[in-house]
Amino acid sequence: MILKNKVSLITGAAKGIGKSIAFIFAKEGSLVFLNDIDEETLKRTEKEFQDAGFNCFSFLANVGKYVEVKRMFDFICEKAGKIDILVNNAGILKDKCLHNLTNKIWGEVIKVNLTSVFYCCKEAIIRMRENNYGRIINMTSVMAIRGNFGQTSYSASKAGIIGFTKSLAYEAASRGITVNAIAPGFIETNMIKDIPAEIKNNYLMNIPMKRFGKPDDIAKIALFLVSDDASYITGQIFNVNGGYLMQ
Numbered sequence: 001m002i003l004k005n006k007v008s009l010i011t012g013a014a015k016g017i018g019k020s021i022a023f024i025f026a027k028e029g030s031l032v033f034l035n036d037i038d039e040e041t042l043k044r045t046e047k048e049f050q051d052a053g054f055n056c057f058s059f060l061a062n063v064g065k066y067v068e069v070k071r072m073f074d075f076i077c078e079k080a081g082k083i084d085i086l087v088n089n090a091g092i093l094k095d096k097c098l099h100n101l102t103n104k105i106w107g108e109v110i111k112v113n114l115t116s117v118f119y120c121c122k123e124a125i126i127r128m129r130e131n132n133y134g135r136i137i138n139m140t141s142v143m144a145i146r147g148n149f150g151q152t153s154y155s156a157s158k159a160g161i162i163g164f165t166k167s168l169a170y171e172a173a174s175r176g177i178t179v180n181a182i183a184p185g186f187i188e189t190n191m192i193k194d195i196p197a198e199i200k201n202n203y204l205m206n207i208p209m210k211r212f213g214k215p216d217d218i219a220k221i222a223l224f225l226v227s228d229d230a231s232y233i234t235g236q237i238f239n240v241n242g243g244y245l246m247q
Contacts (some may be wrong), residue, residue, distance in 0.1 A: 001029030007080040009033045012090030014041040016189035020215035025053035032060040063116035073123040085135045086124040095150040113157035132178035135226040142185045158204030180233040185241025187213040208243030
């Protein structure tokens with residue numbers, strides 16, 4: 001198994017992309033720590049994993065609050081003694097045109113999408129440096145590169161992740177730690193479920209592959225990036241969008 005004896009933390013893991021990443025990591029032998037803010041869904045996912053025979057724990061925490069992040073990493077080290085892999089997947093979307101965007105909404109989006117990455121990476125790096133090994137994946141978005149109507153807060157938060165990822169990759173490389181980002185396009189999760197049909201069809205028309213992505217499309221590249229096969233890859237942004245944006 002690719003991730004035998006590895007310890008992973010995936011934030012926002014109760015459903016969608018995070019759940020798919022956690023599932024494929026667990027299937028490949030990793031001890032997986034599932035984090036989310038939705039307690040009911042998180043416990044249901046944990047039970048589903050345990051029923052499948054996977055080794056996992058769940059931890060309810062708001063990753064936008066440092067005290068809760070610190071408590072979560074202390075829990076992981078108490079249970080597993082180390083952290084090998086971190087996937088910063090937790091995120092929120094609150095679309096508003098700038099003239100209607102409140103200071104409160106801006107702050108919430110930046111806190112959950114970007115500041116949480118700082119908190120989690122800081123705690124992870126401290127521990128990974130001790131072992132001269134680590135794999136970090138930060139989830140950004142096609143909208144960080146392309147932008148989108150009504151998404152100044154979301155795009156800004158996700159664009160910040162790109163700069164953060166590249167800078168941290170420089171800092172961590174000498175310690176055997178890789179830091180990369182994945183930029184999904186339109187993936188079939190709750191984030192696009194409520195988009196009006198007309199707008200959704202317009203997006204679909206602009207995707208050369210003529211379909212929305214699935215969470216497993218993201219999970220598979222995440223698995224590659226934390227494997228030994230990707231040990232010489234760091235500071236990169238991987239676009240997974242069916243051709244919606246080509247660079």
